[in-house]
Amino acid sequence: MTDHRRVLHPATPGLPHAAYLAARPTVAVVGAGIAGLAAATALAERGVQVHLYEREPHLGGRVAGWTETLPDGTPTAMNRGFHAFFRQYYNLRNMLRRIDTDLDMFVPLDDYPLVDGDGRRDTFRGLPRTPPFNAMAFALRSPTFRVRDLMHLDAKAAAPLAKVSVPQTYWQLDEQDAESFLQDINFPVAARHLAFEVFSRSFFTRPEALSAAELATMFHIYFLGSSEGLVFDVATSNFDVALWRPLERYLRRHDVQVRTGTAVHSVTADGTGFVVTDGSGGTVRADGVVIAAEVPGLQRIVADSPGLGDPEWRYRIGELGSAAPFVVRRLWLDRPVLADRPAFLGTGGLPPLDNISVLNRYEAEATSWAQRTGGAVVELHAYSVTEDSAGLRAQLDARLHELYPETAGAGVVHEVTLCHSDCPRLGPGDFARRPTVRTPQEGLVLAGDGIRIDLPVALMERAATTGLAAANALLDRFGVRGHDMYTVPVRGRSAVLRRLAGRADRSDGRVWA
Structure with a gap:
């Protein structure tokens, strides 16, 4: 607030x-x-x-939590996977202030890096808070988004990102899918994995199955619409x-x-x-x-x-309709991951893996187990899967070993794999x-x-x-x-960007200039 x-x-x-x-x-x-x-x-x-x-x-x-029992009889925590409690979740956080006015049940996660199949890594650490400088700084320092990429964006097609207005943006973009929208604005393919798919995967879907209006609104909520958009907390238990x-x-x-x-x-x-x-x-x-x-x-x-x-x-x-199934696979390992592994790592171009969480970095129950045993609690997510299978689990584990090689020789003390298909479909034309x-x-x-x-x-x-x-x-x-x-504001908060977007709408120019 x-x-x-x-x-x-x-x-x-x-x-x-x-x-x-x-x-x-x-x-x-x-x-x-x-x-x-x-x-x-x-x-x-x-x-x-x-x-x-x-x-x-x-x-x-x-977002429920419950108790699992490990093979040695030890009770341990389990849930349906990582959730980020962003600072601009005003109504949710106000509800939770009923039980803790200071929200001490949360701890900030200072970074959530994103890595692609070529090893390029983006980070949200240290970005300015004020829009649009936050998005500009992210783009300019990104190894997957270069200045010349910015100059090749189709300003007219991308104008809705700068002048989001709810619900008007839905009437304008909802019939289009997010993948086509990104192609239309000439957004670089390498950067799509890291800058936009993180949003579509939050809906447990892929860009080709997500409404472009949902994508634009998410970009507004987290980048251009709020000075609190890139900071989030995680639950400490x-x-x-x-x-x-x-x-x-x-x-x-x-x-x-x-x-x-x-x-x-x-x-x-x-x-x-x-x-x-x-x-x-x-x-x-x-x-x-x-x-x-x-x-x-x-x-x-x-x-x-x-x-x-x-x-x-x-x-x-x-x-x-419901979104495609998603899989959450939690592993209790008998050895730690390296100390510099982030609590949350998003991935792009590394199917079927979408992210990795190291729970003992922030969750009390996982921390206690890891300290007592010398191990680690790691969670793998795969979104938009056809079904949970032994083959999918093996592929997820292989990606974990590829990204965190120290886990390749680790023994699995316990594992739980969940597969659900109960998230809402937010596809083109659904609004x-x-x-x-x-x-x-x-x-x-x-x-x-x-x-x-x-x-x-x-x-x-x-x-x-x-x-x-x-x-x-x-x-x-x-x-x-x-x-x-x-x-957050119901329309684009920057008058300058709205004017530029309006100018682009009236032109056939190809650049933001």
Whole structure:
């Protein structure tokens, strides 16, 4: 919250608390990932009775943490992989300030280098914070992006990067895929792996399957739109310990009924509210419902709730898709990696590997195990895979040994390989068809990182922001004051770049000059 250009989106006014109402409203929140937790927090703080359902035995959704048991019986931490908590994730970080005002559960990661198949290495260390100087400095010192490359960019085609405006950028670019967009602007092939694919892979997809509008918006969020865009934190402990158990205690203190290990089967509107039925047949009556499930879960609930919404809305829900599967492979090794290995290394042109994390550099549980055993805890990611297989695991391990040769002779004390396909598809043309937070069914709202919201947010912050927006929609319906939201600027923050982009739009020039 240090960027003076951040934008306040004020809440709708209303009563300060549900206690001022004639009757206390009840809301069922379906899904306890980031979106559902944000909604439950916002509603409970205003005095709404909340029933929070989560199919899994733990909170956090795709950012959940749990315990694995090593072969010697030692319990150890496990989750679905590395997550970067960027400083401009205002709404997510504000939610987490409920459990720690200073956010001491995080530690900054001072660098996250990127390396390509030719061994060229880019770094974010020491870049200036202020846009556009941050992006310029990154480009000018990059071994994969030379000054003459800058002069060969197609200024007219690249203009949308400089004058991003949400949601207008989606109407302009969403039908195009990110790979074609990069080709159109003549972005150098070598630098694409390091400067742009890092964004597309954050969506667990490849540039040819990602909307160009999502790419441009990400470039705005992390480079040109925020002075906090290139700095991020990581959790100092496994996510369940650092984040979700403390937040669960906070929610319970606010009278939230937390129901883990309980899947919702259907939601029925009966004229006076809703009846939420779980998988065991149990029911709860509610005045409002937030569905904050992942895409397959949302589709399943809507399919089993035939009276919900209208035909067009139900069709749009059915048309939602998931990104290709991704694999997270965690290895407990019997020897350390070299001391100068970064906590996080992104890769390009080294398939199937997309990044390597050395967890004992920052996560308390991994650090403790490594110190006790003299080993290391290393994690490998592969995105957009066809399926998890022994062959893929062997290829990932081979890439690890290639990049970190000291691991080639290491023994594997334990390994866990996860393969999931539950991240939302954000492909070309998807934006206009995605359902929004508000639905045709009065009192029913949606949240999640696959739900459309016309603000410059992405990934975990999109989940938190839609959850907050869903809660605000219901609070407004009840006549209770909502919660303020914050984002990076909704359009390109540099007037100079916007003018240059406008000039390029009106010309057929090929250079930024």
